[in-house]
Amino acid sequence: MNITVIGSHLCPDTLLALCKLREAGIDVDFKNLSASLPDLKAYLSVRESDPLYEAVRKNGGIGIPCFVFEDGRRTLDLGEVLSAK
Structure with a gap:
């Protein structure tokens, strides 16, 4: 399973989620909003609508953190991602 995590390396919840996902053996594509203005802009567009x-x-x-499944579905619930594995 591959999951995209949208968050920030400055956010403790994001860091915890990244650790839990890696411990669970889930492949992670991390979009760091603090390091990428294009990713931040794309995220804000989705967040506002x-x-x-x-x-x-x-x-x-x-x-x-926001989690995006391979099928494009989004959730803010880490537990949902971990249970989908």
Whole structure:
């Protein structure tokens, strides 16, 4: 299984998720929003329009880490990713 993780190396939740995914043997493609303006721009476009982020936007959050499955489905729930393995 391969998962794309959208987050930041400055975010403790992102770092924890990356460690847990690697421990579970899941291949990770990490999009570091703190290091890539094109990735940040693409993420913000999705974050501002996707209903998944409604509560995040309402509460002033960033919404990372975000996990993207190979089929394009997104989740903010690490447990969902780990259980899908």
